[in-house]
Amino acid sequence: SQTIHQWPATLVQPVGSPLSLECTVEGTSNPNLYWYRQAAGRGLQLLFYSVGIGQISSEVPQNLSASRPQDRQFILSSKKLLLSDSGFYLCAWSGGPAYEQYFGPGTRLTVT
Amino acid sequence: AQSVTQLGSHVSVSEGALVLLRCNYSSSVPPYLFWYVQYPNQGLQLLLKYTSAATLVKGINGFEAEFKKSETSFHLTKPSAHMSDAAEYFCAVSLSGGYNKLIFGAGTRLAVHP
Numbered sequence: 001s002q003t004i005h006q007w008p009a010t011l012v013q014p015v016g017s018p019l020s021l022e023c024t025v026e027g028t029s030n031p032n033l034y035w036y037r038q039a040a041g042r043g044l045q046l047l048f049y050s051v052g053i054g055q056i057s058s059e060v061p062q063n064l065s066a067s068r069p070q071d072r073q074f075i076l077s078s079k080k081l082l083l084s085d086s087g088f089y090l091c092a093w094s095g096g097p098a099y100e101q102y103f104g105p106g107t108r109l110t111v112t
Numbered sequence: 113a114q115s116v117t118q119l120g121s122h123v124s125v126s127e128g129a130l131v132l133l134r135c136n137y138s139s140s141v142p143p144y145l146f147w148y149v150q151y152p153n154q155g156l157q158l159l160l161k162y163t164s165a166a167t168l169v170k171g172i173n174g175f176e177a178e179f180k181k182s183e184t185s186f187h188l189t190k191p192s193a194h195m196s197d198a199a200e201y202f203c204a205v206s207l208s209g210g211y212n213k214l215i216f217g218a219g220t221r222l223a224v225h226p
Contacts, residue, residue, distance in 0.1 A: 034213075
Protein backbone atom coordinates (compact mmCIF):
# COMPACT_ATOMS: atom_id res chain seq x y z
CA SER A 1 0.00 0.00 0.00
CA GLN A 2 1.02 3.58 -0.51
CA THR A 3 2.34 5.79 2.27
CA ILE A 4 3.24 9.45 2.28
CA HIS A 5 5.64 10.99 4.77
CA GLN A 6 6.35 14.59 5.66
CA TRP A 7 8.96 16.06 7.95
CA PRO A 8 9.44 17.80 10.14
CA ALA A 9 6.03 17.69 11.82
CA THR A 10 6.49 21.12 13.37
CA LEU A 11 8.97 23.91 12.76
CA VAL A 12 9.55 27.32 14.30
CA GLN A 13 11.82 29.56 12.24
CA PRO A 14 12.80 33.24 12.47
CA VAL A 15 12.02 35.69 9.70
CA GLY A 16 14.72 35.67 7.05
CA SER A 17 15.87 32.12 7.70
CA PRO A 18 15.83 29.39 5.02
CA LEU A 19 13.29 26.59 4.82
CA SER A 20 13.31 23.03 3.59
CA LEU A 21 10.33 20.71 3.94
CA GLU A 22 10.47 17.21 2.60
CA CYS A 23 7.82 14.84 1.35
CA THR A 24 8.31 11.24 0.23
CA VAL A 25 5.90 8.68 -1.12
CA GLU A 26 6.23 4.91 -0.84
CA GLY A 27 4.48 2.14 -2.70
CA THR A 28 3.83 3.87 -6.01
CA SER A 29 5.84 5.07 -8.96
CA ASN A 30 5.60 8.22 -11.07
CA PRO A 31 2.97 9.89 -8.89
CA ASN A 32 1.79 13.44 -9.36
CA LEU A 33 2.90 15.41 -6.32
CA TYR A 34 1.45 18.54 -4.77
CA TRP A 35 2.25 21.12 -2.10
CA TYR A 36 -0.60 22.95 -0.38
CA ARG A 37 -0.72 25.56 2.35
CA GLN A 38 -3.45 26.17 4.89
CA ALA A 39 -3.30 29.50 6.64
CA ALA A 40 -5.07 29.74 9.99
CA GLY A 41 -8.83 29.46 9.52
CA ARG A 42 -8.57 29.30 5.76
CA GLY A 43 -8.92 26.68 3.09
CA LEU A 44 -6.36 24.91 0.97
CA GLN A 45 -4.11 26.83 -1.37
CA LEU A 46 -2.28 24.84 -4.05
CA LEU A 47 1.32 26.05 -4.21
CA PHE A 48 3.09 23.66 -6.58
CA TYR A 49 2.50 20.47 -8.45
CA SER A 50 4.79 18.09 -10.28
CA VAL A 51 4.12 15.43 -12.88
CA GLY A 52 7.67 14.07 -12.98
CA ILE A 53 11.28 14.47 -11.91
CA GLY A 54 12.42 18.04 -12.38
CA GLN A 55 8.98 19.17 -13.61
CA ILE A 56 7.48 21.81 -11.33
CA SER A 57 4.51 24.06 -11.92
CA SER A 58 3.85 27.03 -9.67
CA GLU A 59 0.31 28.08 -8.95
CA VAL A 60 0.97 31.39 -7.23
CA PRO A 61 3.94 33.78 -7.22
CA GLN A 62 5.49 33.75 -3.79
CA ASN A 63 8.52 33.42 -1.62
CA LEU A 64 8.67 29.64 -2.00
CA SER A 65 10.07 27.17 -4.50
CA ALA A 66 9.75 23.43 -5.02
CA SER A 67 11.96 20.72 -6.40
CA ARG A 68 11.58 17.06 -7.28
CA PRO A 69 15.02 15.47 -7.32
CA GLN A 70 13.69 11.90 -7.30
CA ASP A 71 10.52 10.24 -8.50
CA ARG A 72 8.96 10.01 -5.06
CA GLN A 73 10.54 12.99 -3.33
CA PHE A 74 9.16 16.51 -3.28
CA ILE A 75 10.85 19.39 -1.48
CA LEU A 76 9.50 22.81 -0.58
CA SER A 77 12.07 25.52 0.02
CA SER A 78 12.56 29.16 0.76
CA LYS A 79 15.73 31.26 0.91
CA LYS A 80 14.25 33.83 3.32
CA LEU A 81 11.07 33.21 5.25
CA LEU A 82 8.43 35.88 5.75
CA LEU A 83 5.90 36.09 8.56
CA SER A 84 3.19 35.40 5.98
CA ASP A 85 4.76 32.00 5.24
CA SER A 86 3.40 30.65 8.51
CA GLY A 87 0.83 27.92 8.06
CA PHE A 88 0.15 24.24 7.77
CA TYR A 89 1.89 22.70 4.76
CA LEU A 90 0.47 19.60 3.20
CA CYS A 91 1.97 17.30 0.61
CA ALA A 92 -0.25 15.06 -1.51
CA TRP A 93 0.11 12.52 -4.28
CA SER A 94 -2.23 11.17 -6.92
CA GLY A 95 -1.98 8.49 -9.55
CA GLY A 96 -5.29 6.75 -9.75
CA PRO A 97 -7.84 7.00 -12.55
CA ALA A 98 -10.27 9.01 -10.44
CA TYR A 99 -7.69 11.72 -9.73
CA GLU A 100 -8.16 11.52 -6.00
CA GLN A 101 -5.31 12.87 -3.92
CA TYR A 102 -3.85 11.35 -0.79
CA PHE A 103 -2.39 13.65 1.81
CA GLY A 104 0.51 13.47 4.18
CA PRO A 105 0.30 14.36 7.88
CA GLY A 106 1.42 17.95 7.32
CA THR A 107 4.06 20.32 8.71
CA ARG A 108 3.10 23.15 11.03
CA LEU A 109 5.41 26.11 10.25
CA THR A 110 5.53 29.14 12.51
CA VAL A 111 7.65 32.06 11.40
CA THR A 112 8.55 34.38 14.29
CA ALA B 113 -14.26 26.41 -15.31
CA GLN B 114 -14.79 24.12 -12.37
CA SER B 115 -15.65 25.48 -8.93
CA VAL B 116 -16.98 24.22 -5.61
CA THR B 117 -19.23 25.98 -3.11
CA GLN B 118 -19.78 24.66 0.38
CA LEU B 119 -22.79 26.22 2.04
CA GLY B 120 -22.19 26.94 5.69
CA SER B 121 -18.70 27.38 7.09
CA HIS B 122 -19.90 26.02 10.44
CA VAL B 123 -22.51 23.37 11.15
CA SER B 124 -23.51 22.24 14.63
CA VAL B 125 -25.54 19.11 15.39
CA SER B 126 -26.44 17.08 18.43
CA GLU B 127 -24.99 13.65 18.94
CA GLY B 128 -27.27 11.15 17.21
CA ALA B 129 -28.76 13.73 14.84
CA LEU B 130 -28.55 13.74 11.07
CA VAL B 131 -25.45 15.31 9.55
CA LEU B 132 -25.94 17.20 6.28
CA LEU B 133 -23.04 19.10 4.72
CA ARG B 134 -23.81 20.85 1.47
CA CYS B 135 -21.66 21.04 -1.63
CA ASN B 136 -22.51 22.46 -5.03
CA TYR B 137 -20.20 22.28 -7.97
CA SER B 138 -19.78 23.89 -11.32
CA SER B 139 -18.27 21.90 -14.12
CA SER B 140 -18.51 21.96 -17.88
CA VAL B 141 -17.84 18.24 -18.10
CA PRO B 142 -18.98 15.26 -16.01
CA PRO B 143 -16.98 15.70 -12.85
CA TYR B 144 -15.20 13.50 -10.40
CA LEU B 145 -16.23 14.63 -6.90
CA PHE B 146 -14.72 13.98 -3.50
CA TRP B 147 -15.27 14.57 0.18
CA TYR B 148 -12.33 14.83 2.56
CA VAL B 149 -12.20 15.10 6.34
CA GLN B 150 -9.52 16.86 8.35
CA TYR B 151 -9.05 16.45 12.07
CA PRO B 152 -7.06 19.11 13.96
CA ASN B 153 -3.40 19.24 13.01
CA GLN B 154 -3.71 16.33 10.62
CA GLY B 155 -3.73 15.86 6.87
CA LEU B 156 -6.85 15.38 4.80
CA GLN B 157 -8.38 11.91 4.63
CA LEU B 158 -10.48 10.79 1.69
CA LEU B 159 -14.04 10.00 2.84
CA LEU B 160 -15.57 9.05 -0.48
CA LYS B 161 -15.46 9.72 -4.20
CA TYR B 162 -17.90 9.89 -7.10
CA THR B 163 -16.57 8.62 -10.41
CA SER B 164 -19.72 8.45 -12.57
CA ALA B 165 -20.78 4.98 -11.45
CA ALA B 166 -23.52 4.82 -8.80
CA THR B 167 -24.96 8.21 -7.88
CA LEU B 168 -25.16 7.25 -4.20
CA VAL B 169 -21.67 6.80 -2.88
CA LYS B 170 -20.86 5.21 0.45
CA GLY B 171 -17.70 6.12 2.26
CA ILE B 172 -15.89 5.46 5.48
CA ASN B 173 -17.22 6.14 8.99
CA GLY B 174 -20.85 5.78 7.90
CA PHE B 175 -20.88 8.77 5.56
CA GLU B 176 -22.48 8.82 2.16
CA ALA B 177 -23.08 11.36 -0.59
CA GLU B 178 -25.48 11.57 -3.49
CA PHE B 179 -24.57 13.01 -6.85
CA LYS B 180 -27.47 15.01 -8.31
CA LYS B 181 -26.66 16.29 -11.74
CA SER B 182 -29.86 18.34 -12.05
CA GLU B 183 -29.00 20.22 -8.87
CA THR B 184 -25.21 20.18 -9.43
CA SER B 185 -24.94 18.99 -5.86
CA PHE B 186 -22.94 16.41 -3.93
CA HIS B 187 -24.14 16.72 -0.34
CA LEU B 188 -22.58 14.64 2.42
CA THR B 189 -24.80 12.92 4.96
CA LYS B 190 -24.60 10.66 7.97
CA PRO B 191 -27.75 9.39 9.69
CA SER B 192 -26.48 9.68 13.24
CA ALA B 193 -23.67 11.99 14.33
CA HIS B 194 -20.99 10.82 16.71
CA MET B 195 -18.75 12.99 18.81
CA SER B 196 -15.77 11.71 16.83
CA ASP B 197 -17.24 13.22 13.63
CA ALA B 198 -16.29 16.70 14.80
CA ALA B 199 -13.81 17.89 12.17
CA GLU B 200 -13.51 20.02 9.06
CA TYR B 201 -14.93 18.66 5.83
CA PHE B 202 -13.87 19.62 2.34
CA CYS B 203 -15.66 19.00 -0.93
CA ALA B 204 -13.52 18.87 -4.08
CA VAL B 205 -13.96 18.52 -7.82
CA SER B 206 -11.35 17.30 -10.26
CA LEU B 207 -10.06 19.85 -12.72
CA SER B 208 -10.33 18.52 -16.22
CA GLY B 209 -7.45 19.11 -18.52
CA GLY B 210 -4.75 17.16 -16.83
CA TYR B 211 -2.36 16.88 -13.95
CA ASN B 212 -5.05 15.56 -11.60
CA LYS B 213 -5.59 18.92 -9.94
CA LEU B 214 -8.46 19.29 -7.53
CA ILE B 215 -10.52 22.37 -6.76
CA PHE B 216 -11.45 22.47 -3.08
CA GLY B 217 -14.32 24.19 -1.36
CA ALA B 218 -13.65 26.48 1.56
CA GLY B 219 -14.54 23.78 4.06
CA THR B 220 -17.26 23.24 6.65
CA ARG B 221 -16.43 22.83 10.30
CA LEU B 222 -18.73 20.31 11.95
CA ALA B 223 -19.32 20.54 15.69
CA VAL B 224 -21.12 17.73 17.53
CA HIS B 225 -22.50 18.48 20.97
CA PRO B 226 -23.90 16.06 23.55
